[in-house]
Structure formats: structure tokens, C-alpha cells
Amino acid sequence: MCGILFSLSNKDRPVNEEEWEILKELNTRRGPDAQNLKQVHCSCDQEELTLQFFSTVLHLRGPEVVPQPRFNPATGDVLCWNGEIFGGVQVGFGQNDTEVLMAQLEKAESEVELLSLFSTIEGPFAFVFYKAATNKVWFARDCLGRRSLLWQKSETHAFMLSSVAKADQEWEEVPAHGIYCIDLQSTGSEPVACNKSIKLYPWTYHDPQDRLETLQNGNLTFPFPRLNATIPSDLAPIENEDEDPEIDESMNTAIDEFTFELNKSVKNRVADVPYLDSKGQARVAILFSGGLDCICLAALADQHLPLTESIDLLNVAFENPRIEKAKSQKVKTKKNKKNKQPEEEIKPVIEEPTVRSIYDTPDRLTGRAGVEELRRISPERTWNFVEINVPYPEAMEYKQRIIDRMYPLDTVMDLSIAMAFWFASRGKGVIHGSEEYESHARVLISGLGADEQLGGYSRHREAFRQGSWEKLIQETQLDVDRISNRNLGRDDRIMSDHGKEVRFPFLSTDVVNWLCRQPIELKMDLRYNRGIGEKILLRHVARRLRLINASRNWKRAIQFGAKTAKMTGENRSEKGQHKLL
Known part of the structure; x- marks a missing residue:
């Protein structure tokens, strides 16, 4: 970098x-x-x-x-x-x-x-x-x-x-x-x-x-062609939309080839990082929500780094006053309904203590489950699950700096995503529940690019609903075409602000080239329900890597998984595409 x-x-x-x-x-x-x-x-x-x-x-x-x-x-x-x-x-x-x-x-x-x-x-x-x-x-x-x-x-x-x-x-x-x-x-x-x-x-x-x-x-x-636009035919009917499909010969070949290409991409991005600190410290960190994309990359990185080295799994969560306020109001409403009395006898609601942490966000929970699965498949590796907890005042303290770094992008959604990436890449958090820890890994691995190419977004499912395979191919081609116009420059500026470099194995042009050439039904089959049909090829790869539980995870945008979306709640009508004031 x-x-x-x-x-x-x-x-x-x-x-x-x-x-x-x-x-x-x-x-x-x-x-x-x-x-x-x-x-x-x-x-x-x-x-x-x-x-x-x-x-x-x-x-x-x-x-x-x-x-x-x-x-x-x-x-x-x-x-x-x-x-x-x-x-x-x-x-x-x-x-x-x-x-x-x-x-x-x-x-x-x-x-x-x-x-x-x-x-x-x-x-x-x-x-x-x-x-x-x-x-x-x-x-x-x-x-x-x-x-x-x-x-x-x-x-x-x-x-x-x-x-x-x-x-x-x-x-x-x-x-x-x-x-x-x-x-x-x-x-x-x-x-x-x-x-x-x-x-x-x-x-x-x-x-x-x-x-x-x-x-x-x-x-x-271009180092890759347009998408294979062949419309699937003679597909076997689906008996159960909630069951993983049988792996036929063509899918088996695709799993082997995709695993090879993705594994090569990961190896190229982690195996030649110089030792700048003492041996054993992490040279590589994964931006880790516990989701399907990042956990597969973590499992592959494990194959190419010495077992004496740790791998940092950076998991970020935010204190979001808007969400906490909404939950508090919901609890009060339930209690009021349960303890309904004549109006003149209603007593003030006493908040009951809870053991739930404000940082138990969706990504934190899947992240904890994910690291346990990684520890099962590679018990000799030290997996540092770094819980990066961001209090609301600290988020606001660095808000302007983050806005400056993501410039010239300037929307509400840009800020929500950039804030999550900035704190995650800084790498300051705790491990083992309370031990303070700071990741010094200069190379960060991101799963970005999987959803665009493998049908991970809800818009892919909607395209399939509206126009079957033909519309789905068009939507996926659009996603590949606009990767360069979207947010990679922003993410680079945000994470490099800490003197770190982010790498994207799913966006290796060799991986993109291979995926573009494959029939659409091998990459995604949206006849199946959520958690099965989207990114179906990567789910099969996850199972080959013995990541059984993670193979059923579905897409969750980082601003919702880490709870950075609409943190202040000042304007509930504010949309992601709106410009920052």
C-alpha cells in the first residue's frame, strides 16, 4: 500500500x-x-x-x-x-x-x-x-x-x-x-x-x-469475459426448497475448480507478507462478521500461514442509541400491556436489569459462532477473535475524520459503512472477553465481491422472481459491470488511514474470470429458499472446508450487522442515498 x-x-x-x-x-x-x-x-x-x-x-x-x-x-x-x-x-x-x-x-x-x-x-x-x-x-x-x-x-x-x-x-x-x-x-x-x-x-x-x-x-x-448467458434447461425439479440440493457431476467439478481458484487467490494475498513484528504475531487479519464469505477466506488463509502464527478476526459492533431506545420502548410497552390497571393506578415502569450487552449485535453473535467453528476445524491455530466495541461518543468523536477520508463519497450509507470499516481496520478491542488487544496486522482480508458475483443480494432474488434466469443473468452482469464504479476506492481510503491494506480474494481477476464463464445455475439457484439458493456454489465450498454451520448463513449488510445505520435517529425519514448535511 x-x-x-x-x-x-x-x-x-x-x-x-x-x-x-x-x-x-x-x-x-x-x-x-x-x-x-x-x-x-x-x-x-x-x-x-x-x-x-x-x-x-x-x-x-x-x-x-x-x-x-x-x-x-x-x-x-x-x-x-x-x-x-x-x-x-x-x-x-x-x-x-x-x-x-x-x-x-x-x-x-x-x-x-x-x-x-x-x-x-x-x-x-x-x-x-x-x-x-x-x-x-x-x-x-x-x-x-x-x-x-x-x-x-x-x-x-x-x-x-x-x-x-x-x-x-x-x-x-x-x-x-x-x-x-x-x-x-x-x-x-x-x-x-x-x-x-x-x-x-x-x-x-x-x-x-x-x-x-x-x-x-x-x-x-478486460481480463474476464461477459457472463455466460446460457439459460438453464432440463433442470431437475425441486422437491424441498429448504433442503440442500444433491451434488451432481457438473456441480462437483465446479466446487473443485472454484475452491482451487479461490484458494490460489487467498494464498497470493497472505503468503508473502513480511515479518515486521516478532514471530507469532498476526501478519494477516480477516474483516470478520462470521458470515459465509469471510469465514471461507479465514479457513483458506489457515492453509497458507504457519500454525505458529495467530490470525486476527476483526469483529466490530457499535452502541446505537436509536436501536437501544427502540428496544427500551418496546419492553415498556409490553410491560404496560401485561400489567394493565385502571388508568389512575398505573405505576411507573421499573427497568429490569439485563445481561445482554449492547454490543451483542447480529455480526457479533454470528462472529462468535464462526470463530468456534474455525477452532474446531483448526484447533492448533490461535484465532484471535477481536471484539471491537465502539461507544457512541467515540463514534461521534471520529465521525468528521471518517467523513473526510471517504470523500468524495458523501451519502448517509457511505458514512454507515465507512464508520464500520474505519473502526474495524483500526483493530483496537478485546480478546477472551476482557483482555485489551490491538491488531498490528497490516494486511486485511475482505469478502467483498462474493455477493455481486454469486447472487447474494435481495435484488438478485427479486430479479429471478420477476424474470426467471434471464433477468437474473442481466442483474448479475450489471453487478459485475459496476464493481469498479462503486465503493472500493472509498474502502481503500478508509482502511489505509491506519496504515493498513485491504485485499479482496473474490475480486482476483482470475476468480472473476472463472466465475464469469460458469453457467448461472452453478453459482446460484434462487428456486431454493434464503440461506440455500443464493451463493450456492460457495455454500458447497464451505461444507468441503467443514464449515457446516456457516454454510447456511445469509447476507447481512455491515451497517445493519454492526448497527451503524442511523445511529443518531435524528431524522427517521433519512435514506441511505441521501447526502450528508
Whole structure:
């Protein structure tokens, strides 16, 4: 994980120095291990331009910290890289992927070779690369938008890129639609980058066999196809909608292949994390609600980390005054009805003490059940179930900071989700009921991406109800198409605020590629009831992993599972899509 900050300025559009210093500080939170600045001055089209590259580094690959930006004095090339290369480009065990990538970029002699290199990378990334020989600046987010990159296009100040921004400035997320290029030698018609135009080389669906021709035409080929749109036929009738279906030969093959792909994805994301603390401490933590997605990832991570190491399971719960008030009123109403007396004799209701904790949220309860199941299948492992309890005053104390980090996203739902992720990734809680504990794991594993691809949302069931398999395929394709436009950049900004990196095994492009090619009925069968039909393939995988109880868990959004939704209750008509005031 790294922080990227870049500016392109001239005498008419200078850098706002005050803002620049604030952005440097914000990016340093993302990369506390190294920070460096590289300035480049060039004369293009009879105009003096200044390029500033500032990078911060969170050490997660190789034995030593590799500072950024990477600069080659022989060529003048500069690279700011915030990403992880898990495939496509060969990075040996213990090697630093930034150094490997820079060496490959130096060899690229044409635009086609450069575009080909970036389009083959399997892994999340955002980058800025300056090719001095051609006076071109290249930048992008990966095709699924798994890393944050924002831009500020001003008519009066410098063009800027940053991993994170100040909330009172006009920033937007760089769309993950392709790779962008600024040709410093050409004058554009729009003043978006100091009078330089920005060209997009878009991601498109093409036959991988035609990849070179596609690149030559200025397009990139997605590393996965559109969904298999074959409508199921000749399916066996369902005798009981509440019973797990029999596993036939095609499903058995799918379970084996999906387990292999997901297991490989998890291995790539946990097996090469450097030891920064004493041996035995957790290098990896799971964002853990006890749900189907995260518990499968935890069980797979267990296969690739030494048993001498613990794994942290981060489970967050909030004190929500609105919910507690509603429960209290409900209890009073019941007591009043039960003890109904003539009006003049009604006595005040005396609240009875309860042993139920305000932090016994739905995710806390499933999390406790989940860790017990993990302990049964892997008793030699130390599973640290970290109960992260957030009192209401503390949530309000950090509310503005969280709003600033999720910017430019700014809805009620964004805040509910961002608040849960911010406190979860901070990792401060208790283990064993009362022992204070802070997770120092720098790599966080998230189950995001499973619901979109495997039919985990209620909208998938509604689509199936309205239009059977055809409508379900359309809805799932829509979900895959808009993954890059949704909230991954926000989540990256939120969790990296603690100097930690989140990784998404279900969004490995190899996993996405495999899932896109499978018939819809192998991934989900919504003829079955809730807890069976959605994510049916992953439920079978869970049972293969001996996670019998967890295989019946269903989707619960984190803002409801952790109780961050509508915490204050100030406006009950407030909806998730409403803008924050």
C-alpha cells in the first residue's frame, strides 16, 4: 500500500502550496515507512512545466523497504505505484513488485508494449508513470477500481492526482474505465491539465486472442469475459426448497475448480507478507462478521500461514442509541400491556436489569459462532477473535475524520459503512472477553465481491422472481459491470488511514474470470429458499472446508450487522442515498 500525490503545473496554474502540504500529510498516513518527493522540469511546446511526484510506502513486499517514487536518472522515468502484482508479471517470492514493474516499464519501447504490460497485471493497483523519452504521463486505477485515485481538474491551479484528498476541495474519483495519458507536447482544447488533453485507452470486452490488435486500436481487453448467458434447461425439479440440493457431476467439478481458484487467490494475498513484528504475531487479519464469505477466506488463509502464527478476526459492533431506545420502548410497552390497571393506578415502569450487552449485535453473535467453528476445524491455530466495541461518543468523536477520508463519497450509507470499516481496520478491542488487544496486522482480508458475483443480494432474488434466469443473468452482469464504479476506492481510503491494506480474494481477476464463464445455475439457484439458493456454489465450498454451520448463513449488510445505520435517529425519514448535511 502506498500513497500517491502528483501535480502538473505551469506559471499560470501553480500548485496550491497549503493544499499540497495537507495532501502530503494525508498520504503519509497511508505509507508511514517511507516518503519521498521527485520534481521534474520540462519544456514542452515552448512552455515550462513542473511535475511533482510524491510517494509514501507501506512495506508489504520484499525483505526491505523500497522507497518511492522510483526514478531512473539514466532515462528520467518516474513511477509512483500503489498496488500488488499477484500474477501476469513474474514477481519472485520475496521480491519487491515495484522494482520489478519499473524494470519492465523501462523495457517498453512503444505505447502498445506499455499498455500491454499494465493490462496483464493480476492484482489491484493505481499508478502514475512519467515516460521522459515521450514526455507522456500515464495514470490509472485497475479495471475493478480496487485502489483509490482521485483527480482535481482546475482552470486556475495545477492538475493534481492523489490517493486521498481534502474534503473542502473539488476532487473526483478517477473512473476505472481504462488507462489515461497526458501528452505534455500537445495542447488540448480543454484546460483539464494545464491546457493538456487527457486521452483514455478504455477497457473493452474483446476476444483475448485479438488482444494485440485491440491494443493497436487503442483499447484494452478486460481480463474476464461477459457472463455466460446460457439459460438453464432440463433442470431437475425441486422437491424441498429448504433442503440442500444433491451434488451432481457438473456441480462437483465446479466446487473443485472454484475452491482451487479461490484458494490460489487467498494464498497470493497472505503468503508473502513480511515479518515486521516478532514471530507469532498476526501478519494477516480477516474483516470478520462470521458470515459465509469471510469465514471461507479465514479457513483458506489457515492453509497458507504457519500454525505458529495467530490470525486476527476483526469483529466490530457499535452502541446505537436509536436501536437501544427502540428496544427500551418496546419492553415498556409490553410491560404496560401485561400489567394493565385502571388508568389512575398505573405505576411507573421499573427497568429490569439485563445481561445482554449492547454490543451483542447480529455480526457479533454470528462472529462468535464462526470463530468456534474455525477452532474446531483448526484447533492448533490461535484465532484471535477481536471484539471491537465502539461507544457512541467515540463514534461521534471520529465521525468528521471518517467523513473526510471517504470523500468524495458523501451519502448517509457511505458514512454507515465507512464508520464500520474505519473502526474495524483500526483493530483496537478485546480478546477472551476482557483482555485489551490491538491488531498490528497490516494486511486485511475482505469478502467483498462474493455477493455481486454469486447472487447474494435481495435484488438478485427479486430479479429471478420477476424474470426467471434471464433477468437474473442481466442483474448479475450489471453487478459485475459496476464493481469498479462503486465503493472500493472509498474502502481503500478508509482502511489505509491506519496504515493498513485491504485485499479482496473474490475480486482476483482470475476468480472473476472463472466465475464469469460458469453457467448461472452453478453459482446460484434462487428456486431454493434464503440461506440455500443464493451463493450456492460457495455454500458447497464451505461444507468441503467443514464449515457446516456457516454454510447456511445469509447476507447481512455491515451497517445493519454492526448497527451503524442511523445511529443518531435524528431524522427517521433519512435514506441511505441521501447526502450528508
